[in-house]
Amino acid sequence: MKMVNAFNMKRAAAGLRRINLDGLRWRVFDAKGQVLGRLASQIATVVQGKDKPTYTPNRDDGDMCIVLNAKDVCVTGRKLTDKVYYWHTGYVGHLKERTFKDQMAKDPTEVIRKAILRMLPRNKLRDDRDRKLRIFPGSEHPFGDRPLEPYVMPPRRVREMRPRERRAMIREQKKAELQQQKTDGTKKGKKREAPEESA
């Protein structure tokens, strides 16, 4: 793993060809504890340049995006074991697959990179936008001397719970409370009664 990281550092630092204009800002995203898809959609809007009022669709004007702590990105539900990445090699019958867990073990940066690339529009600017993404599994990056700007994620808007979900949640809460009361009652029966009476 250490060898892979050293190789990534060199490649990431030296990969700045003069294709990019340097009137662009360098935004830093921290992926620690963020949900994968929601983070990727924010990064995709920034890389396209859609948060600037001077957006032009035929010209690539997005900011350079640096993503840190890629190994700490989260997914909800059972996606850790059930999300499968498929790809076909071109030979008949060779449909390969790899689960999310294995991909994170192998190369955690690829997970975020795939998520973002698949959210960008499929046109001629997609490769240039890919070049503007730098993803690092840890929190170290060789761009310390640039003027970096941390990106503040907008507050998460979760829709209201549907009535059935709300009722299920209330039922679970009540069950948890009952269980707590039972265990507290059986564990310290006599000792608890004394402070209750006094209170």
Place this chain on the structure above:
Amino acid sequence: MNKDKIFKLAKGFRGRAKNCIRIARERVEKALQYSYRDRRNKKRDMRSLWIQRINAGTRQHGVNYGNFMHGLMKENIQLNRKVLSELSMHEPYSFKALVDISKNAFPGNKNVVIPPRKVAV
């Protein structure tokens, strides 16, 4: 006669379409059809581009496009999207003033935020 006109219109086409009359005639007909259609599409595309630019500009100030336009309609400000997009690009302070007017008129819907459910790492 007609051939020269067609070759004149076929400048810049790919391969034999700029040199050989049979292919050029087809391609030129198609090109003229596209240009007829696109003269009407251009108006739609430009409006969509203005809306994207206004959206980007207002989100920098914390308001999204829909709430912004609703606020302007309430205040009976009849600036069109073309002018608003130009303001958002070149006149940031005037645009901020407009965003403030819109916020006063229409503060936005109540945002329901419930703490997130369990997240598996």
